[in-house]
Amino acid sequence: MSETKASEVDYDALLVLIECMEQMPPLSRQEIADLSANQHAVVERMVAAGEIWNQASSGPAFLSLDEGEFRNHLKAIDNDLGEQTAIVAESFARYLKVGEVPAPYYPWRIAIILRREKRPELEKRFLAAWCQHLPGGNGARYGQLVDRFRKLG
Template sequence: MTVEEFGSIIRLIERIDGMDPMTREREITLRAKLRERWINGLTENGLVRSGDAAEAHPMYRLPETEFRQFLRRTDNDPDEQAAILNHHLDGYERYGEFVPPYPAWRIVVILRRAKRRDLEARFLVSWLRCFYAGIGTRYDELELRARKLGVDLSSLPPRPIRTPRAPHDVCNLSMRVKSVTPQDTDGTSYYFDFDYHCTECGSYRLSYDDGIDLTYDTAMYCGECKVPFGRYGAIQDLCRAIGKAELTRRGL
């Protein structure tokens, strides 16, 4: 590929270079804006999905088959991966939204295959400077790749240590209420629609092993990157807890 074919990645690097690293304080401030936008949407337009408030990438609303086809079609396209990451960065800068590391990893793979170690190292420095606090396998792999290239990371703060979780805990899964629909006239029963994604790769596919019954203790994992989510029953329990908290927040 020519330099021109990597123009979108070069512009992406320049954008990340100009961004402030995410701190806990900044994240709280930005997500307050997201909540305000969501509440305003609820007030003015009726029930809306939180993902709409955050302007989630359209690929997350595709049916599962089309979502997987989209990933396969764009995995090795530098312009598409740069566009996807730019979209996530928009949500990050406006509302403190989670930026999945998968598009960053695909960009690294694309540059490595093209033997553009210079651009690969430059991108990794930018990414790790801004998202050094990310926790997860993909973040670890990005740091490992940077060290393998001989990138000097001495100026970056130390990465947070991943805290081991008990097997029954829900992990690697981001969840939030998309919508709440009353199921009766007296307001005692509600249906919750949840927005969820894998914090490692951004996929919304919850899977479990074929040939087994789905029970409380069934182990769930990401259908794309295979990281564990926890037991099916624990995920259900978490949904109930989130739902109750949402009803309380809305005064229902």
């Protein structure tokens, strides 16, 4: 894993994402359910065309890589604040549009990068914005994000 220092452009992009998340009211359970109903079309496309979820839902291209390539891609971008921010921004926009809950790995990486770069106030602000919208999900990492935010409290 390379230790790359985030640039001001990366921080600016993260601030834009945080401001967007702060200004957007959280979706209600009913709104999420209504949006998620649209995902039935994705399942139908998977069955009809023999596509995997990411192809049928037009998700990020890197999610369709084979396992080895995917792992290499994750390693290559692990400490890249700009890439992590772009992924979270895209997945958050997708969540607002179709109710697909974003994977917690990428916001976790943002928090780790910010901690390593000694930016606790920015980490806290990012986690507050994330947890406002996505305080839970399937998997332990969602809870770890909330716990991390609470510890910064």
